[in-house]
Amino acid sequence: MHPTLNIAVKAARRAGQIINRASMDVDKLRIDVKQQSDYVTEVDRAAEAAILDVLREAYPAYGILAEESGLAGTSPDSEYQWIIDPLDGTTNFIHGMPQYAISIGLAHKGVMTQAVVYDPNRNEIFTASKGGGAYLNEKRIRVAKRTKLDEALIGTGFPYRMFDHIDAYLAIFREVAQKTAGMRRPGAASLDLAWVACGRMDGFWELGLSPWDMAAGTLLITEAGGLVGDLSGEANYMQTGNIVGGNPKIFSQLLQIIAPHRTAKLPA
Ligand code: IPD
Ligand code: CA
Ligand code: CA
Ligand code: CA
Numbered sequence: 001m002h003p004t005l006n007i008a009v010k011a012a013r014r015a016g017q018i019i020n021r022a023s024m025d026v027d028k029l030r031i032d033v034k035q036q037s038d039y040v041t042e043v044d045r046a047a048e049a050a051i052l053d054v055l056r057e058a059y060p061a062y063g064i065l066a067e068e069s070g071l072a073g074t075s076p077d078s079e080y081q082w083i084i085d086p087l088d089g090t091t092n093f094i095h096g097m098p099q100y101a102i103s104i105g106l107a108h109k110g111v112m113t114q115a116v117v118y119d120p121n122r123n124e125i126f127t128a129s130k131g132g133g134a135y136l137n138e139k140r141i142r143v144a145k146r147t148k149l150d151e152a153l154i155g156t157g158f159p160y161r162m163f164d165h166i167d168a169y170l171a172i173f174r175e176v177a178q179k180t181a182g183m184r185r186p187g188a189a190s191l192d193l194a195w196v197a198c199g200r201m202d203g204f205w206e207l208g209l210s211p212w213d214m215a216a217g218t219l220l221i222t223e224a225g226g227l228v229g230d231l232s233g234e235a236n237y238m239q240t241g242n243i244v245g246g247n248p249k250i251f252s253q254l255l256q257i258i259a260p261h262r263t264a265k266l267p268a
Contacts, residue, residue: 001127001129002114002129002132004059004106004113004114005106005114005115005116005127005129007054007055007058007059008055008082008104008106008114008115008116009116009118009125009127010054011050011051011054011055011104012051012102012104012116012117012118012125013118013125014050014051014053014054015047015048015050015051015086015087015102015118016102016118016120017120018043018046018047018050019043019047019087019093019100019102019120020120020121022041022043022046023093023096023098023120023121026093026094026095026096029041029042029043029094030042031094035161036161037091037160037161038161039090039091039094040068040090041087041090041093041094043087043093044067044068044086044087044090045068045086047086047087047102048066048067048068048069048084048086048087050086051066051084051086051102051104052064052066052069052072052084055082055084055104059080059082061075061078061080062075062078062080062081062082062106063075063076063078063080063081063082064081064082064084065081065082065083065084065211065212066082066083066084066085066086066212067084067085067086067210067212068086079108079109080106080107080108081106081107082104082105082106083104083105083106083107083211083212083215083216084103084104084105084212085101085102085103085104085190085210085212085213086102087100087102088100088101088102088103088188088189088190088191088212088213089101089187089188089191091187092187092188097187098121099121099186099187099188099191100119100120100121100187100188100191101117101118101119101120101188101190101191101194102116102117102118102120103116103117103118103190103212103213103215103216103217104116104216105215105216105219107215111130112130112215112216112218112219113129113130113219114127114128114129114130114219115127115128115129115134115215115216115217115218115219115220115223116216117190117191117193117194117216117217117220119191119194123137124136124137125137126141126194126197126198126216126220127220128197128216128219128220128223128224129223130219130223131223132223133223133224134197134198134219134220134221134223134224136194136198141197141198141199141220141224142198142199142224142225143196143197143198143199143202143221143224143225143226143246143247143248144199144200144201144202144247144250145199145247146202146247146249146250147247147249147250149179149180149250149253149254150179150180150181151181151202152180152181152202152203152246152250152253153180153181153182153183153184153200153201153202154176154180154182154183154184154201154202154203154204154205154246154250154254155183155184155185155186155192155195155196155201155203155204156173156176156183156184156185156204156205156206157185157187157189157192157206157207157209158185159207159208161208164265164266165207165208165265165266168207168261168262168263168265168266169207171261172205172257172258172261175257176205176254176257179257184201189206189209189213189214189217190213190214190216190217191217192204192206192217193214193216193217193218193220193221193228193245194217194220196217196221196224196226196245196246196247197217197220197221197223197224197226198224199224199247202246202247202250203244203245203246203247203250203251203254204243204244204245204246205242205243205244205245205254205258206242206243207241207242207266208241208242209237209241209242209243210241211238214237214238214243215238217245218237218243218245221245221246225247225248226245226246226247226248226251227245227246227247227248227251227252228243228244228245228251229243229244229245229251229255230242230243230244230268231244231255231258231259231261231262231266231267231268232255232259232262232268233251233252233255233259234268236268240267240268242266242267242268244258
């Protein structure tokens with residue numbers, strides 16, 4: 001395992017311990033509302049602090065983009081940047097729904113090179129290194145082989161913060177629902193992407209995500225033989241926040257459904 005990936009795994013496990021301990025008593029959580037339907041708890045912050053401690057000790061010169069602290073102490077000259085979601089799926093966590101994860105990616109000159117998505121409920125750790133494949137608990141994983149859209153299980157996330165895209169989203173939703181075997185909204189984007197990587201879902205799309213939701217998961221998918229893109233199938237999803245992913249056949253069929261719904265309001 002690459003040394004940076006090893007450190008990222010250590011940081012993710014450290015955060016997982018904090019989250020697991022807190023999950024036993026979610027009723028006592030202090031919850032702040034960032035904006036409507038957007039919550040942050042003391043656990044998100046504690047998990048992030050633990051991750052930053054581990055990463056900074058090992059790689060003090062690397063840049064950091066983390067959900068709760070932003071561009072924390074970023075060295076502007078660093079070619080390396082950690083992209084961190086300390087608790088992806090906070091709403092599930094608050095409700096005691098065991099579907100959330102810790103996501104840590106490392107980018108080199110803007111290209112993802114290392115990825116960890118850790119599911120502390122199932123003790124499943126998904127890892128990938130650029131060019132080195134993707135793994136679940138150290139066993140190689142690949143995207144599903146399913147090629148027919150009408151047999152595919154597709155994940156998504158509902159827009160719930162900015163409703164600018166809701167009409168386009170619902171139009172896509174209707175068509176995907178009619179043409180696939182089923183749809184799921186598990187509630188933690190990084191884990192959704194990891195589940196595409198290991199073949200539990202055949203494809204996924206969501207609008208309006210943040211870089212820390214996607215950074216690690218996208219490398220898992222590409223290293224597992226899948227494809228990710230924005231709504232035009234191009235590589236700008238980290239900028240637009242709109243993402244489509246899947247095994248290669250399902251990815252292109254999903255794009256055929258989604259791309260025509262692009263508008264001035266919903267760019268790629
Ligand atoms: C959220 C989850 C969710 C997605 C939201 C994200 P958070 O992350 O990934 O699945 O639909 O858009 O914001 O805030 O729980 O880390
Ligand atoms: Ca959040
Ligand atoms: Ca997130
Ligand atoms: Ca989060």
